């Protein structure tokens with residue numbers, strides 16, 4: 001089958017590789033679409049070191065092509081998305097009351113094992129979820145990042161009526177804006193440097209958008225909140241600079257969600273006095289433990305717009321080009337999706 005193979009830093013090639021073979025409890029998925037995530041870009045740039053050669057791709061949807069022994073309960077032909085994280089079920093964390101992805105043996109499809117920038121990908125049957133017929137493969141490929149966002153919001157805890165600032169209006173920021181509204185936020189601020197993303201944020205429900213290239217976002221948000229700052233600030237960029245902005249945006253007693261995945265070597269400079277004085281709650285978020293089902297339901301409700309977030313759909317063959325385009329931070333890109 002055809003697959004995109006990452007062989008080193010900025011070395012991604014379309015190659016002919018062997019089709020995955022399903023074993024006990026696994027299903028083979030014919031990939032319908034797979035989104036390029038910020039983490040894929042980190043792998044590509046060497047900002048998050050992964051073992052190569054690797055077929056990346058963890059935000060995918062497709063059709064069940066084959067089921068292994070013991071996975072017959074999954075119907076061949078089902079349109080599915082899949083939780084990419086596979087845990088061991090035996091370690092300390094897996095057997096905690098609330099099992100999560102701290103599992104030291106966690107294997108993530110597209111991170112630790114071959115993923116979905118390919119014609120086929122295999123996952124445990126227990127990791128797949130069906131999505132409705134009306135939803136396109138491209139839209140369904142956004143359910144994985146949506147599940148991560150649900151985890152983040154669960155961690156930070158938005159209360160009805162809260163004011164929320166989202167730093168970064170990329171694919172994740174645009175999901176966060178919509179989810180914050182759904183969670184009951186009374187006023188949502190979106191901050192970015194790119195006008196196209198800000199107009200999307202506005203279209204998707206942000207009440208106020210601030211272009212940080214033109215005005216100071218902290219001053220703008222404070223001016224709109226009676227000098228207070230927001231109840232909840234969400235960092236959706238993956239950089240220490242964006243976290244600093246989020247910390248500055250939060251009111252005294254506010255909550256900050258560090259959500260974006262920063263490069264491994266990035267360091268955050270923070271004034272401990274500010275943390276003390278503002279009595280902030282800082283929370284982070286790791287992947288999507290037990291949030292996939294909820295994310296599928298939210299997407300299936302039709303109350304979240306996924307399509308406008310997708311700026312480009314390319315055939316798998318154009319993958320290397322698509323990665324180059326994202327690497328150069330072309331302004332017109334939001335979510336880029338590949339289709340085998």
Ligand SMILES: [Zn+2]
Nearest residue numbers: 037039059145
């Ligand atoms: Zn992702």
Ligand SMILES: [Zn+2]
Nearest residue numbers: 088091094103
């Ligand atoms: Zn485990």
